[in-house]
Amino acid sequence: MPQSPEELRSTVEAYLEGLELWPELHGQAESVRYSLVVGGKRVRPVICLAVAEAVGADVAAALPAAAALELVHTFSLVHDDLPALDADEERRGRPSTWKQFGEAVGVLAGDALLAEAFRLATSYDRTRVARELAEATLGMIGGQYLDVTGSAPDEATLHKLKTGCLFAAAVGLALWACEVEDQASWRAFGDELGLLFQIVDDILDADGYVETHGVDGARLLADEAADRARARLAEVDADTSVLREIVDSLAVRTA
Amino acid sequence: MPQSPEELRSTVEAYLEGLELWPELHGQAESVRYSLVVGGKRVRPVICLAVAEAVGADVAAALPAAAALELVHTFSLVHDDLPALDADEERRGRPSTWKQFGEAVGVLAGDALLAEAFRLATSYDRTRVARELAEATLGMIGGQYLDVTGSAPDEATLHKLKTGCLFAAAVGLALWACEVEDQASWRAFGDELGLLFQIVDDILDADGYVETHGVDGARLLADEAADRARARLAEVDADTSVLREIVDSLAVRTA
Numbered sequence: 001m002p003q004s005p006e007e008l009r010s011t012v013e014a015y016l017e018g019l020e021l022w023p024e025l026h027g028q029a030e031s032v033r034y035s036l037v038v039g040g041k042r043v044r045p046v047i048c049l050a051v052a053e054a055v056g057a058d059v060a061a062a063l064p065a066a067a068a069l070e071l072v073h074t075f076s077l078v079h080d081d082l083p084a085l086d087a088d089e090e091r092r093g094r095p096s097t098w099k100q101f102g103e104a105v106g107v108l109a110g111d112a113l114l115a116e117a118f119r120l121a122t123s124y125d126r127t128r129v130a131r132e133l134a135e136a137t138l139g140m141i142g143g144q145y146l147d148v149t150g151s152a153p154d155e156a157t158l159h160k161l162k163t164g165c166l167f168a169a170a171v172g173l174a175l176w177a178c179e180v181e182d183q184a185s186w187r188a189f190g191d192e193l194g195l196l197f198q199i200v201d202d203i204l205d206a207d208g209y210v211e212t213h214g215v216d217g218a219r220l221l222a223d224e225a226a227d228r229a230r231a232r233l234a235e236v237d238a239d240t241s242v243l244r245e246i247v248d249s250l251a252v253r254t255a
Numbered sequence: 256m257p258q259s260p261e262e263l264r265s266t267v268e269a270y271l272e273g274l275e276l277w278p279e280l281h282g283q284a285e286s287v288r289y290s291l292v293v294g295g296k297r298v299r300p301v302i303c304l305a306v307a308e309a310v311g312a313d314v315a316a317a318l319p320a321a322a323a324l325e326l327v328h329t330f331s332l333v334h335d336d337l338p339a340l341d342a343d344e345e346r347r348g349r350p351s352t353w354k355q356f357g358e359a360v361g362v363l364a365g366d367a368l369l370a371e372a373f374r375l376a377t378s379y380d381r382t383r384v385a386r387e388l389a390e391a392t393l394g395m396i397g398g399q400y401l402d403v404t405g406s407a408p409d410e411a412t413l414h415k416l417k418t419g420c421l422f423a424a425a426v427g428l429a430l431w432a433c434e435v436e437d438q439a440s441w442r443a444f445g446d447e448l449g450l451l452f453q454i455v456d457d458i459l460d461a462d463g464y465v466e467t468h469g470v471d472g473a474r475l476l477a478d479e480a481a482d483r484a485r486a487r488l489a490e491v492d493a494d495t496s497v498l499r500e501i502v503d504s505l506a507v508r509t510a
Contacts, residue, residue, distance in 0.1 A: 115396060
């Protein structure tokens with residue numbers, strides 16, 4: 001029996017909770033842990049583990065990659081919240097990292113999350129997991145730049161970078177961690193998943209795609225992305241039942 | 256004929272100048288390049304290349320590792336200069352990155368430098384270069400934390416983290432890049448080199464070791480560290496003439 005999305009999420013949480021941070025971080029570790037435990041839906045690492053499971057690999061093989069991805073996502077939130085960027089004082093009902101620990105430690109917390117992510121990604125013998133993580137991180141930072149400077153050529157480009165890069169990596173990292181070489185359909189699936197997540201995000205926030213396409217138009221685009229994601233899953237030779245469940249729930253999520 | 260330190264530095268400069276940044280960085284690339292070309296002595300990458308040369312490897316084999324190390328060093332300067340940390344408006348006679356591009360882009364420039372460093376470090380097939388770079392970066396960040404919070408147990412601990420980690424990595428990265436397995440004397444050499452650099456830094460700035468040991472005391476400590484570094488070099492089976500030259504010049508440097 002493959003693990004359900006909820007079971008995979010518990011697996012991610014347990015791994016993150018037990019994660020041994022690099023000892024030389026000293027007191028900086030506290031703000032790193034604080035940033036991580038505030039938590040969230042762990043969507044990206046759950047997708048990563050579900051892909052590993054679908055291809056018949058041991059979920060444990062993809063856990064360092066999945067956790068590294070969640071650390072990169074958390075790094076981006078910690079730096080986005082800084083006064084110089086979004087100036088958010090709260091995240092998920094608790095003080096944001098810089099608000100809790102001061103701005104200097106908030107900058108360093110993001111830095112440490114990023115470096116820890118790469119330490120995790122280099123626990124594999126070959127560099128392919130860490131390399132794809134670095135590339136995805138750079139794309140996400142490029143998206144952040146376009147966002148804060150208001151210089152994005154269009155919304156699709158912006159979202160493909162800000163959201164799409166890490167969703168694509170959720171699939172890509174699992175493929176490398178599990179040594180899957182036939183990747184085309186999988187990668188197309190990852191791209192659709194990122195698009196689906198972004199459109200539903202905009203429907204929930206009533207911005208982005210809702211502004212350009214209206215609520216009904218955005219809903220249609222989301223449904224089409226979900227259909228294409230399911231079609232891609234049907235192409236791969238794997239047990240994709242859990243991933244189909246994830247697509248279904250991403251399409252109708254309300255939070 | 257091995258390349259002189261000056262030739263190695265030119266090699267580093269040329270490589271950094273020609274470095275192709277990840278295209279998805281978009282406009283963020285400008286601040287990354289700005290931060291890099293402000294330059295400096297390139298001490299760490301030169302040491303890295305000199306170790307590669309000493310063990311008889313092709314200097315080109317260590318270039319991505321050496322450049323990655325310089326990018327991590329530059330990342331640390333860019334974030335240190337931020338208003339929330341040292342609030343430095345100038346670096347080497349030019350506006351610091353955040354002063355030139357604004358604080359948001361300044362934060363992202365440091366992030367991008369770190370991610371690009373890992374992309375470079377993962378251009379090797381095996382993860383050992385990137386893993387040691389991640390560990391050294393985490394130690395350096397831990398040192399930054401002790402510094403900004405004033406919580407360092409003692410000065411030696413602080414400097415071993417803030418300066419020592421990247422000097423040790425300058426040697427360690429070259430060893431992995433060139434697949435040198437017998438590392439003990441080399442690693443002891445790297446530690447002495449970091450200590451030597453730090454003490455001389457304090458002599459030039461009249462702080463740190465000068466405050467605790469006086470000028471003459473600090474000078475003596477520097478000379479002893481240089482002697483131990485030379486003794487470690489004498490232990491390894493390699494042409495260490497260029498590295499001896501580097502030790503000599505670090506001991507008597509005036510800038």
